[in-house]
Amino acid sequence: MSEALFEAGPTEVAPGAVHVPGWLRPDAQTELVDLCRRWSRGPGGMLRHRMPRGGEMSVRMTSLGWFWRPYAYSRSLPGGEAVRPFPRILGELAHDGVAAAYGAPPPEEAPEYDVALVNFYDGDARMGMHQDREEEADAPVVSLSLGDACVFRFGNTENRNRPYTDVVLRSGDLFVFGGPSRMAYHGVPRTMPGTGPAELGLDGRLNITIRASGLG
Ligand SMILES: O=C(O)CCC(=O)C(=O)O
Numbered sequence: 001m002s003e004a005l006f007e008a009g010p011t012e013v014a015p016g017a018v019h020v021p022g023w024l025r026p027d028a029q030t031e032l033v034d035l036c037r038r039w040s041r042g043p044g045g046m047l048r049h050r051m052p053r054g055g056e057m058s059v060r061m062t063s064l065g066w067f068w069r070p071y072a073y074s075r076s077l078p079g080g081e082a083v084r085p086f087p088r089i090l091g092e093l094a095h096d097g098v099a100a101a102y103g104a105p106p107p108e109e110a111p112e113y114d115v116a117l118v119n120f121y122d123g124d125a126r127m128g129m130h131q132d133r134e135e136e137a138d139a140p141v142v143s144l145s146l147g148d149a150c151v152f153r154f155g156n157t158e159n160r161n162r163p164y165t166d167v168v169l170r171s172g173d174l175f176v177f178g179g180p181s182r183m184a185y186h187g188v189p190r191t192m193p194g195t196g197p198a199e200l201g202l203d204g205r206l207n208i209t210i211r212a213s214g215l216g
């Protein structure tokens, strides 16, 4: 029997880390892929960042709201150009995503979502285990996946190693990590080329993480 016969609800992978499969309807996925294409054309474009030790990331990335590079945010792009403003739709998706994952929207006084990183993975791209720690606010990170599925490794807050849980993130899935899991190490050991919905017309995987920078 195919597992697709069962409509999976939210699953808590670790305290404060919740996976909601199939959260984005197909038309919302299409709209987001179109927006990602527009955002990736600039300013800034899709960059493969250089790591402090010299290697290049295999993932291509564009920043919205604040510019991220290993390992800091800045207000403008390296050339001095302004970063593309944080799109209102991503603020709404972050709010609704927190509500869907936790069963309650962010509290009134919660820090404002103001930055998003758009990651593009071709079939060979991956992301090593890391913490999202450049933010100064403790709001949950809201992650949306589009296109090819991937293995998302969600670990512990101590180090890059076990214990961790491997979760398959598919197109339209929501993953929220906050509270005791906000500083958990996580990464993408591999994608699964050719597994995205054909109608998206996307060769590869896009991931959008929406965050509160706390940088004001
Ligand atoms: O691609 C993903 O699912 C995770 C991306 C991520 O961890 C990040 O952008 O910091």
Ligand SMILES: [Fe+2]
Pocket (backbone or CB within 6 Å): 130, 131, 132, 186
């Ligand atoms: Fe991350």
